[in-house]
Structures are given as structure tokens and as C-alpha cells.
Amino acid sequence: MSTPTVCAMALATRTDRRPSTARTLWDSTVGKKTIMAVSGLFMLLYLLVHMFGNLKIFFGPGQFNGYAHWLRTVGEPFLHYEWALWIIRVVLVASVVAHGVCAYQLSRRDLRARPVGYAHRPARSGYATRTMRWGGVILGLFVVWHLLDLTTGTVHSGGFQPGHPYQNVVDTFSTWYGDVIYIVAVLALGMHVRHGLWSAAQTLGAGSVTRDRFLKITANALALVLAAGFIAVPVGVMSGIVS
Amino acid sequence: MRIVLRVWRQKNAEAPGAMTTYEVDGVSPDMSFLEMLDTLNERLTLEGEEPVAFDHDCREGICGACSLVINGEAHGPERTTSCQLHMRSFRDGDVIDVEPWRAAAFPVVRDLVVDRSAFDRIIQAGGYISVPTGAAPEAHATPVPKAAADLAFEHAECIGCGACVAACPNGSAMLFTSAKVNHLGVLPQGAPERETRVLDMVAQMDAEGFGGCTLTGACATACPKSIPLMSITAMNKEWLRATRKVPRG
Numbered sequence: 399m400s401t402p403t404v405c406a407m408a409l410a411t412r413t414d415r416r417p418s419t420a421r422t423l424w425d426s427t428v429g430k431k432t433i434m435a436v437s438g439l440f441m442l443l444y445l446l447v448h449m450f451g452n453l454k455i456f457f458g459p460g461q462f463n464g465y466a467h468w469l470r471t472v473g474e475p476f477l478h479y480e481w482a483l484w485i486i487r488v489v490l491v492a493s494v495v496a497h498g499v500c501a502y503q504l505s506r507r508d509l510r511a512r513p514v515g516y517a518h519r520p521a522r523s524g525y526a527t528r529t530m531r532w533g534g535v536i537l538g539l540f541v542v543w544h545l546l547d548l549t550t551g552t553v554h555s556g557g558f559q560p561g562h563p564y565q566n567v568v569d570t571f572s573t574w575y576g577d578v579i580y581i582v583a584v585l586a587l588g589m590h591v592r593h594g595l596w597s598a599a600q601t602l603g604a605g606s607v608t609r610d611r612f613l614k615i616t617a618n619a620l621a622l623v624l625a626a627g628f629i630a631v632p633v634g635v636m637s638g639i640v641s
Numbered sequence: 642m643r644i645v646l647r648v649w650r651q652k653n654a655e656a657p658g659a660m661t662t663y664e665v666d667g668v669s670p671d672m673s674f675l676e677m678l679d680t681l682n683e684r685l686t687l688e689g690e691e692p693v694a695f696d697h698d699c700r701e702g703i704c705g706a707c708s709l710v711i712n713g714e715a716h717g718p719e720r721t722t723s724c725q726l727h728m729r730s731f732r733d734g735d736v737i738d739v740e741p742w743r744a745a746a747f748p749v750v751r752d753l754v755v756d757r758s759a760f761d762r763i764i765q766a767g768g769y770i771s772v773p774t775g776a777a778p779e780a781h782a783t784p785v786p787k788a789a790a791d792l793a794f795e796h797a798e799c800i801g802c803g804a805c806v807a808a809c810p811n812g813s814a815m816l817f818t819s820a821k822v823n824h825l826g827v828l829p830q831g832a833p834e835r836e837t838r839v840l841d842m843v844a845q846m847d848a849e850g851f852g853g854c855t856l857t858g859a860c861a862t863a864c865p866k867s868i869p870l871m872s873i874t875a876m877n878k879e880w881l882r883a884t885r886k887v888p889r890g
Contacts, residue, residue: 427853511812511852518738603878
């Protein structure tokens with residue numbers, strides 16, 4: 399009897415050394431999306447805390463400025479003055495950079511994947527879904543302005559007073575452009591979170607048919623709560639509740 | 642019915658293409674979309690022109706050969722394959738745009754025919770199970786739980802037509818790849834390669850130049866076999882699990 403001939407249809411079995419987990423993540427579209435999901439969740443968690451903290455402005459300058467000062471002393475005596483704040487800043491900068499770099503690289507790839515478009519334009523996806531890229535860019539630019547306005551005071555409208563955030567916030571939201579920039583950015587944030595949070599759940603494999611409704615409602619509710627909470631501050635200043 | 646067609650004509654992969662207008666008279670509402678194209682091609686042949694090249698095989702919606710973007714929708718307005726789309730879905734006098742799948746990974750061969758070998762290479766990278774060849778194994782040797790069998794079958798319905806890639810704004814092949822990964826991954830027979838399969842197939846998918854997933858859901862809407870968007874979620878989960886479990890070195 400002759401030996402049966404084996405017809406090798408598949409590619410040769412991989413015997414090479416597999417790259418590290420970090421390498422695998424960075425080299426893969428699925429891995430880059432994972433990095434975006436995790437960094438996005440870090441930023442979202444920060445934003446929730448930030449939004450709740452902002453609401454202290456409705457309890458007067460003493461409470462708000464006291465809260466701002468506490469942010470610098472939190473963790474003492476284990477942590478030095480402002481260390482907790484700087485740790486958070488480092489994590490946030492790392493998240494923003496990772497999120498942005500992955501988004502840029504994936505977007506470039508996505509555009510290359512369809513070099514010739516359709517003559518008959520296909521139906522478009524939902525508003526929040528198709529504005530993720532430009533919405534993200536708007537949010538990035540807003541963060542730069544926001545930091546120059548209320549953290550460093552470089553582009554602040556009134557006389558910026560370090561250590562007196564209450565007055566600084568009132569100054570900013572007393573200008574029409576301060577209100578417009580802020581409210582537009584917060585609405586963009588709501589849209590970004592609406593699609594982003596649900597997407598992050600899918601990317602991390604947390605979604606399922608039975609959980610989908612819950613995830614969609616959670617993403618929408620969180621987007622709404624965040625947007626409403628942030629917008630409450632300029633609205634408070636404009637309406638004279640905060641002055 | 643009288644139909645005005647605007648069809649993508651392209652001589653070969655290198656030549657530039659353009660939308661060309663044809664009028665097709667005497668179309669019956671009972672004709673399939675491909676039969677309507679046959680009618681046009683018959684006339685073009687008689688007139689000494691090159692017929693419009695398009696892929697087709699079984700014409701009963703199970704082979705995945707037909708691949709037309711009709712009025713901007715992969716396989717047209719009905720949730721089925723182009724061959725199972727009938728002219729009753731259109732109205733007399735309609736202007737219909739017919740284009741090939743558009744993706745860098747699916748180069749146009751001619752007119753409406755694209756090269757989908759990229760899908761074959763994704764399958765070759767891991768879309769198989771290692772089985773001892775020889776006599777058929779005893780059917781009850783490997784019990785398959787009912788739920789796993791159902792889930793595997795749901796994903797096995799994928800016919801690899803590529804409508805997901807054509808519909809995705811990013812030209813992503815995630816739905817196709819996830820259907821194959823999940824089909825084999827949930828079965829006990831697929832367990833030995835569970836980790837390497839998903840890693841290698843996703844790596845091949847990326848290497849072919851498909852875009853990434855932004856979860857627009859356009860793929861699942863276009864899929865003639867109703868592969869759910871959650872298939873991608875399940876593959877993401879498999880992929881992340883595999884990055885932790887696969888043996889290295």
C-alpha cells in the first residue's frame with residue numbers, strides 16, 4: 399500500500415515565536431481599539447468625577463474654592479501637595495495621547511481601505527457614530543482651550559486669579575464666546591460618549607444580545623447626565639444663579 | 642418595466658473605470674436582478690459590445706458569488722443576495738446604480754467582478770480544525786451541546802460574499818472574520834486551535850488591508866445571512882482571551 403498523499407491546502411502552521419502581548423495589541427486593529435476603549439473609560443471616569451465636583455459651584459465660592467484646594471491636598475500626608483493631582487494628570491495625558499494616536503492610525507487605515515468611493519452614496523449611520531472622528535478632534539481642541547483658560551489662565555477673559563477658581567469660572571461664563579465654546583464642546587462630548595461607551599463595551603467583549611439594551615441605555619443616560627451636569631455651570635452663570 | 646442602469650465599467654484592474662448608462666426594456670417584475678443583467682448582456686452581445694462582467698454561480702442565495710452594490714447598498718434594497726433580489730423591488734422607469742464591492746483588499750478584476758482572495762487567505766490563516774484524516778469518526782465521539790451547535794450554525798451561515806466589507810464605511814472585514822472565528826471557536830472540535838485561530842485570522846485580516854471596526858453596524862444590516870453585529874463583540878472577547886492564553890516562545 400502506498401502512503402496516502404496529504405494535500406496541504408492551508409498555510410504552513412506557524413512555528414515562529416509569537417510577539418509579546420504589548421506588541422500584539424499595538425500591531426492589531428482589534429488591539430488598538432482595545433487601547434482606545436480602556437483609555438476612553440479612564441477619561442470617562444475622570445469626567446464623571448469632574449462633573450460632580452463642578453456642581454459644588456452652586457454652593458458658593460467658599461465651598462467651590464475649598465473643594466479646589468482639597469484637590470491639591472488630597473492624599474496627604476502620604477502624598478505631597480498636588481501629587482495626587484499630578485498623578486491624575488499624567489494618567490489623563492497618557493490616555494488622551496494613546497486614544498488620539500490610535501484613533502489617528504486607525505482612521506488613516508480605514509480611509510486607505512476604501513480608496514475608491516461609491517458613486518451612489520450609501521446610507522449614513524447615526525449622527526453620534528459618524529461624528530466620532532471630528533467630534534474627537536473638537537474635544538481635543540476644547541481641552542487645550544479649557545486648560546489655557548482655567549488652569550494656566552493664559553487666555554482667560556478677566557484677571558485670572560490662581561486659587562480662586564470660582565471667580566475665574568464666573569469670568570469665563572460671563573463672556574458669550576466662553577459659553578458658546580463650552581456648550582458646543584459639552585454637546586460634542588455627549589455625542590462622543592453615546593457611541594463611545596457602547597462601542598468600548600463591544601471592543602472589550604462585554605456586549606451580548608441580552609445585555610445590549612442595558613448597554614445602550616447606560617451609554618445614553620451617562621452621556622445625558624454628563625452633558626447636563628457640565629452645561630448646568632454656564633447656564634447657572636448666565637442665569638445669575640452663580641455670580 | 643423599463644429600467645435605466647448606470648453600471649460601473651472597467652476593462653481590467655489597471656484601467657480607469659466609469660459609470661455607463663444603459664436602458665433595459667421589457668423587464669419583468671418577476672425577473673431576478675441578475676436575469677435583468679442577463680437581458681442587458683444578451684443585447685450587448687448581439688450589438689457586438691462587451692457584456693457587463695459580474696460574478697454569479699448558484700443564483701439561489703447560498704454560494705456567495707454575486708456581489709453587486711445596488712443604489713449604494715450591498716446586494717440592494719432587500720436583505721438577501723443580489724441573485725435573490727427581484728425587479729418587483731423597483732419601479733418602472735427607475736434609475737439604478739450598480740457598482741462593484743469597493744475595498745482596497747478587493748481589487749476590481751473587471752466591471753463588477755472583484756478579487757475576494759483576501760477572504761481565502763483569512764480562512765487559510767486559521768479557519769480550519771485539525772482532524773485525523775481517514776475514516777469518518779464516530780458521530781457521538783464528541784458531544785456538542787445544543788446551544789453551541791446553534792451558535793456555530795448561526796455563524797456558519799456566512800457565505801463569504803463580502804457584503805459586510807462593501808457596506809462598511811471603513812471597508813472592514815470584521816463581520817466575516819468573526820463569523821468564521823465564532824463558528825469554529827464554539828465547537829469542541831475547534832478547541833485545539835481556539836487561541837491561535839483568532840490571533841492568526843485577525844492578523845491576516847489586518848495584513849490584507851481591510852479597515853478597522855467602528856461599530857457602525859452597516860455590515861450586519863447588509864449581511865444576507867443575518868450574521869449579528871454581536872458576532873464582532875464575541876470575536877473581540879475571543880481575541881483578548883487569546884492574547885492572554887496563547888503560549889509564547
